[in-house]
Amino acid sequence: MTMQSATREPIFKEPGGIREPQRAALTNKADVSFNTVEQIDQDSDLWFQIRGYGYNPLVDASLPIIGLVMRIRKLNKNPNVDELYTTVRNQIATIGEEIAQHKYDNATQLAYRYCLCSFVDEAVMGTPWGAQSIWAERSLLSIYHDETWGGEKFFTIMSRMLMDQEKYRDVLEFMYVCLCMGFKGRYGVQINSGDELQAIITKLHKALRQMRGETPETLTAAHSNVASRNFRVGKQWAWWAPWAAAAVVLVLAFVIYSLVLNTTTNEVIRSLDTVLQQR
Numbered sequence: 001m002t003m004q005s006a007t008r009e010p011i012f013k014e015p016g017g018i019r020e021p022q023r024a025a026l027t028n029k030a031d032v033s034f035n036t037v038e039q040i041d042q043d044s045d046l047w048f049q050i051r052g053y054g055y056n057p058l059v060d061a062s063l064p065i066i067g068l069v070m071r072i073r074k075l076n077k078n079p080n081v082d083e084l085y086t087t088v089r090n091q092i093a094t095i096g097e098e099i100a101q102h103k104y105d106n107a108t109q110l111a112y113r114y115c116l117c118s119f120v121d122e123a124v125m126g127t128p129w130g131a132q133s134i135w136a137e138r139s140l141l142s143i144y145h146d147e148t149w150g151g152e153k154f155f156t157i158m159s160r161m162l163m164d165q166e167k168y169r170d171v172l173e174f175m176y177v178c179l180c181m182g183f184k185g186r187y188g189v190q191i192n193s194g195d196e197l198q199a200i201i202t203k204l205h206k207a208l209r210q211m212r213g214e215t216p217e218t219l220t221a222a223h224s225n226v227a228s229r230n231f232r233v234g235k236q237w238a239w240w241a242p243w244a245a246a247a248v249v250l251v252l253a254f255v256i257y258s259l260v261l262n263t264t265t266n267e268v269i270r271s272l273d274t275v276l277q278q279r
Contacts (some may be wrong), residue, residue: 057102058112058174061095065116066181069123073182078132081133088120092140109155110145111171117141118150118185119178151185154178155200161209169211176204 117140124130161168179201187193
């Protein structure tokens with residue numbers, strides 16, 4: 001059974017917000033409000049430099065937002081919430097345009113954006129300044145999906161997509177990343193729900209591991225890059241080293257010569273004394 005089954009009602013409504021035009025990646029750190037907060041200035045480019053190396057396009061596209069969420073959780077105050085809100089909203093619109101180019105079906109794109117918005121909204125609302133900001137009035141989820149809280153539906157989406165794991169593998173992997181990065185949803189407001197949430201993460205990991213295959217015991221063969229012959233690291237001698245070595249050799253030669261000459265001289269003197277005494 002899949003999400004398109006006629007016996008189930010759709011789990012998504014049509015997007016209720018206005019799509020923002022695609023914007024170029026930020027290059028000036030002054031344009032990103034959280035970079036003005038002490039100890040948060042890490043990258044002048046919100047898109048980071050680690051994009052493009054992932055095997056999952058959905059996870060790869062979300063890396064800037066994931067990095068942003070990690071920073072947001074460290075902010076005890078943010079005087080530029082409106083700028084941050086606009087930045088994130090534009091980024092999600094841009095990510096949506098990028099994902100559309102990968103030919104994902106509508107259900108996949110909606111589920112991905114729903115989870116992405118829920119992930120960011122929860123991080124912001126968990127800060128001391130989030131509840132008094134524009135986020136409390138117009139969350140990302142309310143803009144794009146006309147809902148105010150995604151903590152419940154996030155896990156509903158996951159359960160339904162697990163019924164067709166191969167088709168929705170990329171979305172499920174993104175959900176797994178969100179959970180590993182601290183998203184709790186409904187379990188964040190329940191008491192003693194840590195074990196239950198961990199069980200869900202473990203179940204999802206097993207499902208994804210089966211689709212991706214077993215983890216290799218080693219990343220590379222132990223001797224695959226070992227050179228077949230011995231190489232020595234080149235050493236740079238100081239300019240005075242040869243002269244010092246030559247001086248040491250000369251001193252040793254002089255000392256040895258002096259000792260030999262002294263010994264020979266003593267023997268000659270003793271021989272002369274013996275001859276003179278015999279006369």
